[in-house]
Amino acid sequence: MKKLVILGGGYGGMKIMQQLSAKDLPEDYEIVLVDKLPYHCIKTEYYALAAGTESDHDIRVPFPKHVRRHFGHVQHIDVESRTITLSGDQHDPETLSYDKLVIGLGAEDKYHGVPGASEHTHSIQSMESTRKTYEAISNLPPRATVSVVGAGLSGVELAAELRESRHDLTIHLFDRGETILPMFPLRLSTYVTSWFEKHDVDIVSNSNITKVSDGALYNHDERVQSDAVIWTAGVQPVEVVRNMEVEQDRKGHIILTKHHHIPNHPDVFVVGDCASLPYAPSGQLAEKQGEQIVMILKKQWAGEPLPETMPEMKLKGTLGSLGKKKGFGVMGDKASVKGRVARILKSGVLWMYKYHSGV
Numbered sequence: 001m002k003k004l005v006i007l008g009g010g011y012g013g014m015k016i017m018q019q020l021s022a023k024d025l026p027e028d029y030e031i032v033l034v035d036k037l038p039y040h041c042i043k044t045e046y047y048a049l050a051a052g053t054e055s056d057h058d059i060r061v062p063f064p065k066h067v068r069r070h071f072g073h074v075q076h077i078d079v080e081s082r083t084i085t086l087s088g089d090q091h092d093p094e095t096l097s098y099d100k101l102v103i104g105l106g107a108e109d110k111y112h113g114v115p116g117a118s119e120h121t122h123s124i125q126s127m128e129s130t131r132k133t134y135e136a137i138s139n140l141p142p143r144a145t146v147s148v149v150g151a152g153l154s155g156v157e158l159a160a161e162l163r164e165s166r167h168d169l170t171i172h173l174f175d176r177g178e179t180i181l182p183m184f185p186l187r188l189s190t191y192v193t194s195w196f197e198k199h200d201v202d203i204v205s206n207s208n209i210t211k212v213s214d215g216a217l218y219n220h221d222e223r224v225q226s227d228a229v230i231w232t233a234g235v236q237p238v239e240v241v242r243n244m245e246v247e248q249d250r251k252g253h254i255i256l257t258k259h260h261h262i263p264n265h266p267d268v269f270v271v272g273d274c275a276s277l278p279y280a281p282s283g284q285l286a287e288k289q290g291e292q293i294v295m296i297l298k299k300q301w302a303g304e305p306l307p308e309t310m311p312e313m314k315l316k317g318t319l320g321s322l323g324k325k326k327g328f329g330v331m332g333d334k335a336s337v338k339g340r341v342a343r344i345l346k347s348g349v350l351w352m353y354k355y356h357s358g359v
Helices: 011-019 043-051 127-138 153-165 186-198 283-302 340-355
Strands: 004-007 027-035 068-071 073-078 083-087 093-097 100-102 107-109 145-150 170-174 201-204 210-211 216-219 222-225 227-232 235-237 267-269 316-324 326-331 336-339
Touching: 004 011, 004 216, 011 027, 011 100, 043 127, 043 153, 100 283, 127 227, 145 153, 153 170, 153 186, 153 201, 153 316, 186 316, 186 326, 186 336, 235 326, 267 283, 316 340, 326 340, 336 340
Parallel strands: 004 027, 004 100, 027 068, 100 267, 145 170, 145 227, 170 201
Antiparallel strands: 073 083, 083 093, 107 235, 210 216, 216 222, 316 326, 326 336
16 A cells, blocks of 8 residues: 655644545555644644643644554654654654655744753743643742743734733743734734733843843843743744755755655655745645645646646735734735734634534
C-alpha cells in the first residue's frame, strides 16, 4: 500500500485530511498522519487555555476516522531517500517511508538571541507548552506580576484573557513598536489600547528586552520584576524543518513552487508555518493552502497537467478577542469591527470550526 504521509495535524494538515476522503484516494493509497497528540488542537485558542478560561477539552477536534494515525516526534526528514525518522513513546528511532509527503509541523518560538529567554519564559506555541504555562499562571500567588513579551495578536489576546481570569495580577505587555497590533488599522489599535488602559494592563511601548532571568526581565537593561514571563514575540519553523537540506528563505521557511511542493521534489508539499509564502502565517492561510494541495494531489494521481497559474488565496479577515465580551478585527475588504459584535463573530467562527469541520 502506498502512503500519503502528513506530518502534523495542524490547520493545513487537518484541511487536507478533511478534503481527501477515502473515496478520493487511489485504491492503492492510504493517508498516514504523524502527530504527537491523538487529536487536532485549535491553536488560536491556546491563549485562553493558558489563562485558564477554557479547558483542554474545549479546544480539541477529533481527526478524521479514515486516516491511519502514527504517534511520534519527527527527528529527521530526508527527501532524497523519501524517509522520515521518528522517536516513538520509548524514544527509539524508527523510520517511516512515504510516496507523497505533506510537511505541516508548525512553528516554535523565536527568541532573537535574547539571553535567558528560552530558559526563563513560558510559551503558548504548542499544546504541551501551553499546559505548562497554564499551570505556572494558576500557581501564582495573589498580586503576582506577569510580563507578556510581544503585542501582536497572540500577546494581546493573552494579556486581555489574563486580566479577566485574574483581576489581582499586575500585567505588563511589552512591545517594540510605538503602537500595539501594527498589522491592524490604527483605529483598532487605538480601541485595544483604550481597553487595556481601562482594565489596568500596562503597555510598555518601544521596549527592547535585553535579558530574561529567573524572576525578572530586562527592558533596555532595566530590571523589571516578573513572577512569570510569557513569550509571544515571534516564531520560526520548527528545528527539524530548519535543518532540512533544501532551499529556505532567510527566516528558515522552505521555498516552494507555485504548486506548493519543494522544487525538484513534486511529491513533497509544505503547508502552514513551515512554508515560504507572501502572506503573514495564520491558520486560515494554512487551510487555504491545504485546499490547493488537495487539488494538486488529485491532478497528480489522475495524470492530469498541473495548472499554469494557481488561484489567489483570498483570506476572510482576522478576528481577535478582548476577554469573553469584547473583540476586534478586520473582515473582507478591510472593514473594521470592534466591541461585542467582533467577539460574537469570533465565537461563531470557532463554533463552526469545531462542530462543522467535516470530520
